[in-house]
Amino acid sequence: MADDHAREEIRRFLREDIGTGDITTELIREVENIRGQVIAREGFVVSGIREAGMVFEETGASWSSEYNPGDRVREGTVLMEVEGPVYPVLTGERLALNILMRMSGIATAVNRLSELAGGAKVAATRKTTPGFRYFEKKAVYQGGGDPHRYGLDDMFLIKDNHIAIAGMEAVVVRARKASLYRKIEVEVSTKDDAIKAAKLGVDMIMLDNMSPSEVRESYNMVKEIDKNILIEVSGNIDETNIAEYAPYADIISCGYITHSAPSVDLSMEIIYGE
Amino acid sequence: MADDHAREEIRRFLREDIGTGDITTELIREVENIRGQVIAREGFVVSGIREAGMVFEETGASWSSEYNPGDRVREGTVLMEVEGPVYPVLTGERLALNILMRMSGIATAVNRLSELAGGAKVAATRKTTPGFRYFEKKAVYQGGGDPHRYGLDDMFLIKDNHIAIAGMEAVVVRARKASLYRKIEVEVSTKDDAIKAAKLGVDMIMLDNMSPSEVRESYNMVKEIDKNILIEVSGNIDETNIAEYAPYADIISCGYITHSAPSVDLSMEIIYGE
Amino acid sequence: MADDHAREEIRRFLREDIGTGDITTELIREVENIRGQVIAREGFVVSGIREAGMVFEETGASWSSEYNPGDRVREGTVLMEVEGPVYPVLTGERLALNILMRMSGIATAVNRLSELAGGAKVAATRKTTPGFRYFEKKAVYQGGGDPHRYGLDDMFLIKDNHIAIAGMEAVVVRARKASLYRKIEVEVSTKDDAIKAAKLGVDMIMLDNMSPSEVRESYNMVKEIDKNILIEVSGNIDETNIAEYAPYADIISCGYITHSAPSVDLSMEIIYGE
Amino acid sequence: MADDHAREEIRRFLREDIGTGDITTELIREVENIRGQVIAREGFVVSGIREAGMVFEETGASWSSEYNPGDRVREGTVLMEVEGPVYPVLTGERLALNILMRMSGIATAVNRLSELAGGAKVAATRKTTPGFRYFEKKAVYQGGGDPHRYGLDDMFLIKDNHIAIAGMEAVVVRARKASLYRKIEVEVSTKDDAIKAAKLGVDMIMLDNMSPSEVRESYNMVKEIDKNILIEVSGNIDETNIAEYAPYADIISCGYITHSAPSVDLSMEIIYGE
Amino acid sequence: MADDHAREEIRRFLREDIGTGDITTELIREVENIRGQVIAREGFVVSGIREAGMVFEETGASWSSEYNPGDRVREGTVLMEVEGPVYPVLTGERLALNILMRMSGIATAVNRLSELAGGAKVAATRKTTPGFRYFEKKAVYQGGGDPHRYGLDDMFLIKDNHIAIAGMEAVVVRARKASLYRKIEVEVSTKDDAIKAAKLGVDMIMLDNMSPSEVRESYNMVKEIDKNILIEVSGNIDETNIAEYAPYADIISCGYITHSAPSVDLSMEIIYGE
């Protein structure tokens, strides 16, 4: 996950927020030097430090931080320090905070679920905010989860509709012929289909919207056929029920961590003229 | 809010999700015609219909809907119908749902707060998801709220830091000299500063992080100076306390509606071969 | 008005002028160092120094100037000095001069009108050169005028056609409902309509194509209703008649300053091998 | 000069003017159909009809015109008719008029100079408005002039600075070696240099800032050396002195036609509800 | 592989070739209708028909073809027919032919190698022409080969340098932790390393620059450890030696098919005025 891609997105985010210019801060542009501290207003798992820093690199301020992605911080922690002329510091403030508060919100949710999931990996889905996926996927990774596929060109994920239209076997065969370099995963919602997929030799099977007991049975039967096939469990899983699924899953994917995890509370204090 | 801007953003969102192509659906590209129904899995206030429709216009499917922004729908409602070859329908599905579920989530939150706010208008802030602001601001509007300024080039919003650095009066005077066509709002956190701002003849005053009683007093004193000055109240206001502030506010702005409102539950059912 | 927006536009202007490369200067690319002086060939009000400087920053030369936007310079003044390898100096020359000569032409015209306008502010319109608006608006500002709205998404300007189609009151009511953060201006061409608009409580009224006496009467009656409403006068106003309108106007807007003000005369002298 | 390039530029111009949307016309978006007529408010030579039409094609209105580039129209002429829903018609209006008024202004100036220039061709320079060059060059062509080179990658134009740095002969030799497919023009300011250039076998010679008599002598001597060498005369030539230079010039280039020609007067009348 | 991505690239290719316009064809733009036939000047395997067709869709001509990707055609075959006004047909001609001649050249080379490779799949590498990779990878696919990974974000390909720097096991472990959704391939150049990789449970092993006998031994030993591990053989393999490697390879990757396969011979005949 190269800096470059993040940087290009961040330039676009700055254009979105600044447009032709910050007309209010322009009024005091002559001010040479201010400092800012980003402060955690609650405890959480940190994500997005480098990305927030890039915002200030782009506007023209300098920054530093003692924290790394995945660190857990307490309320009151000074997460990041910023320094520079007033224009770059104030025009970057909101975007940097928006990035930090959402990425950390996601990392915190992933972290909490992961603790409940035992050895199973918590994974994201494609239920991300349009235009911000790269950062949401990265927050999942920094929170200890698996980003799953980035988009539709990444891997073969044969879903219910593909199967309904063309049949599971036909699609699996075509996928393998199209490229040997991408994994093939099949989404199923019954034990029988899980077994069918396992016999076709796919790499991964997604058990969608199945009860814990169905998942357990499917898991055991698939692993018996081939222990290398990975089992992903999916469908309205959250803190309340993840522990029931976890023992019979390699991966538990969860839309809510990207589409509904609340942002964490952060603010930036400006220090001037000391 | 022109279609064109939305359409350009949607093209970028499609590139984010599809990359060089949907390699799974490509395997069954020969399928000529399928239909899909977007179904509400809970009750909510609708937002983003036209924007979701544009997704399918861009991929090459046709769509229709009987619902308008701001409509309240019940669980089970068929919100939208889509029709076309398999490739455009399936490659547009996830993005269209992502747009609908987030925009409707925001509209629903705005609607709920507005009911509690009586005559006061609920407004958004700049605490939006980077890359998706246009749609979040639009969802606020479609839910009955005020989108507030779009970005830093829109209006003069003189915040605590601007005042700390250069003084309230100086900045107000410079703003007025810079352009007479944009409103001037001043952020204050004390009654005295509210009075000071009112005497400077600004258009709007934001009372930030003040108690309900301070807000009431400030409101009354400002309105006495000039009844046309609008009072915006801000700072951790939510469903639990909005009713206390509402009688003494023209506008109540609220970061949570864009940064933490949960998405609504939606899915698309595919109908094929009937 | 952030540097970034200007810089991005300037990169596009360079691509427009240079294409795949300056094939003539390429022939002498080995030359390491030359100096250039931008010289005023007539007296004028300066605008665009920083923007012209950015051109050389982008091509890779360094620059300096002792002058600020709004300064009045005499014929023969060395406005700017440039230094660097031959390629960046010569490939930036034409664009830098084009920017300076047009922006200074506009600033000079605004300055002349402003002197005749007494206390009234001279403002631009949207009659700008497509692709160059940002710089033309900035030149108006640097010449002492008001840039007016930047585009159609800035403020509500309810014009004759909007009124003819939907009625003044209906549109004003809808505008206020759509957002409280943007000013509402109504364009009128009769005294009665000016009074009607004033009674609707709009922020600004544009008196379009009215005689000086009609303007005087309208101005007085509107100010009697609400002294805070700003009066903009518009319609073929130039140096010959601006003094007649000025006493009864807060703002006088003028298309000619951006669409027909002549460029000022400038050239760059190259010094090499001294 | 392909439509595509113009169309792409026009899309950018629309973004410049409309931003995220025309918030005023949005208020009356439900209006289905209006008509507009673009009317000449003075006599002039027409340019930019197809380009103005493209604006409406992009916003979603239809248009027609009975006039072609280069036609001379009288005051009161209906230059163009537009029809469509209110949003596309009104949001395209200003840009379409801005294009027409500037392109026609240039075409009119070129036409006037061409009449005075007899057989000599009037040509543009690179003194164009940044971001709008393509349209200004096209207006020169439609007014009967020669657009000259589009940018620095088009042809070899060896100017005073290139010669001062590396010597005329050396640069001409290198140019010929670099590519045989582009013309070589040399800028000179003395008769002797004109002769020198002619002997080097260049394609064109630009006589810069020379008196009419110097031009006459240089012209005659160059043509004697090679009658196929084209003579371009340049340097503060305008209506008052062009006739003196014309008999001894193949081409007369003129910065003023693009940087200072006044726009023509045009307006759009809206017809609604008849 | 979605049309959209190809279409966007094709628009850029057209800008590269046409610039501001085809100035020669512009001279005869009034011609309403011509037809063109793309004719094979030698026998080959077809690739790029739809992509070449898109060129004409973008310029504004219509096209048809009776051939599909992968078809083998003989000298003299009319591969494609085009029809439309002169401008779109002639401005699209060269790009359409450039696409067809290179994609078909690649498909033909892949086809020839595949015949020699028996059951082993011929695959591309990242040794593609910058800016044209998407089309070269697609040509490999249409010629019956495997496109391999598209870029560096697709899959884990742990190469000699990664191993030299951090050790094979460490990198494999980290890769698996980073994401379970992408295949892990390890590049090795000795039998021992192949065995080591197989024991780490990777998905694929690339045997690089090994002799046929080393490949045979490595293949057999890896398959004994896990028959599902795919063996890719690589390193200066061409028509002369592919048959020696093929029996002990699942995939044979080959840089030459994209970086050095000669283009096929094609031309377009224009039919006008019949």
Place this chain on the structure above:
Amino acid sequence: MADDHAREEIRRFLREDIGTGDITTELIREVENIRGQVIAREGFVVSGIREAGMVFEETGASWSSEYNPGDRVREGTVLMEVEGPVYPVLTGERLALNILMRMSGIATAVNRLSELAGGAKVAATRKTTPGFRYFEKKAVYQGGGDPHRYGLDDMFLIKDNHIAIAGMEAVVVRARKASLYRKIEVEVSTKDDAIKAAKLGVDMIMLDNMSPSEVRESYNMVKEIDKNILIEVSGNIDETNIAEYAPYADIISCGYITHSAPSVDLSMEIIYGE
């Protein structure tokens, strides 16, 4: 040929190859410093050094080289050295090599043909790889050839189809009227047409697909009419027959040098931890 254009293209090439990030090298990102040497695996004429260097400038590594475009190097030569953190070195490697191997392949082919062509210049055509033309044209130039026109907006090249549709004389007359600044070349395939073109006073004549004896006769007759008219010979000319055409040609253009010249063999050796 400005750096800027090349740099912009190179950024796009990097996006093509890296996408959202090099997920393998990301796993060892902590490694601070490695060195790489680009080594020639055969003898060839060098092209693309600066362009390959720009790749590393963009990813964030430093580079140096002792070689210049046009130099001939032997097998084993260290063409370039690179140094930096592991991420920028490894993510730039493939693109830098792809550029060098193709540009040097072209330069080598041009060089070989030029030696056989005596005094005649070898020129490229528009048969280039879409998206990579700028670099291929530059490689032709660095190999000692003439890049010919860059695209359709450069010069007038009146081809068989233009003539068939509108007649040679008509098109030549219109071209001259459209602009005097671009050369006019006419493509002919008979001696009579060559003479006709010469009499029309065009700048260049392309003799297409003619036998050596027809070329000789045409050349002599054209030069008799005007010795300044340049003769370009074209049509399946390669190493086997170029010497027959060369004495009667000023330029010999050749599609094969860009569409089918094989890449040269290069690799990058990484040195780490010494």
